[in-house]
Amino acid sequence: MNKDNLNTIILFVGLVLLQIAVLNNINFLGYINPFLYILFIFYYPIKKIDTQFIFLSFFLGLAIDVFSNSGGINAAATLFIAFIRMPVLKSIIGKREIDYSAAHISKLPYYKAFLYIIILTFVHHFIVFGLEYFKWNNFGIIIIKTFLTSIFTIILIMISYTLIARKK
């Protein structure tokens, strides 16, 4: 087992534990619980086609679901952003072919990384709350929750991102 794999496993388990033990109980302003665990999606090394990554994101979401009794909500949302990660990244970086070794989030310019994080976080949260309510007449509350929770998730992810980027 090489060092990258070990890092991935530690990150996976660490984020799940952090999410279920601490972040799911924050309830800021009544209902805001940031989903920091999707940091895994941003941190995972970028490759062109990566089946392992798809499976890992699915099981990451499923692990969160098992602990919060939410069926497959987080699994669906996490898998979806894992899948759209490449297209989003491509359109943010530009049309030219991506240099995969240099496309890791810690090597992106700050504002590009920020945009990338904002887009994926919003999509993820929208799917989570959309599936949780599952009704069109709750559309307003879905949007409000998505927006407020996203702000907090993004703040937490940007803090972690700054720490990671500085270390490298």
Add this chain to the structure above:
Amino acid sequence: MQQIISFLFKNKYFILFLLLELMAVLFTIQSHSYHKSKFINSANFISGGIYNKINNVKEFFLLREENLRLSEENVALKNLLNLQEKSVSQINTQNIDTAHSTLQYRYIAAKVINNNFRKNNNYLTINKGKSDQIENDLGVINSKGIIGITKSISKNYATVLSILNVNSRINVKLLNSNYFGSLSWNNKDYNTVQLLDLPIQAPIKIGDTIVTGGRSTIFPEGIPVGTIKGFTTKNNNYEYINIKLFNDMSAIGFVEVITNFDKKEILDLEEKTSNE
């Protein structure tokens, strides 16, 4: 055929994604239906075990409140004993045979190791399971009132469908009259639930106490629920009745699970009647 295979091969990444996504959505739909979520729940041994560990830490901070509640309950029980002493001594004790006593309810103490109250469908996880004779569809209460109904059971853990759940319907009645209604939740405030289907003839006013009705086989009659906080009428019907719970659903430590020994007999009888 070859074209189909080569198409599948070319898009295997996308197809893998599609399959997994479909699976996740299936899990979600399954969890929305009442009795079906079998293994994606926090009653399995890994998640139950981890929640147990986390709770050991959390419990430390709740001890004060929990002790207060227990001592209050002790006082109430002692008062009850004092009341009964006189009447018990007058009963002819010869007839009391404990081996054949018609005990209807059994209480099992359990500890809540995980508690949700901010979501659309809230669940609690408790640290008693099949090995402690917990089944599904048993009522869960504490001294202040009702909490929920057990749902999924594993060997040592069980999940409880909280009353803060848009799917939950619990039969309740007014304390001072015999009008029945059912308890529901509109997902607004975790200390307020709604009373539905109460007939307009029932006289209610703010502050009236609501207790469980004897119609369900899950809860015994007369377990406290809450007090009426406000109501409106529309078209000569109660539009909504808000009930403030006695329990603070955000701080629940120890609970009791109620087994009704007559439940099977009652259900069998009712089924027999409806089949005739």
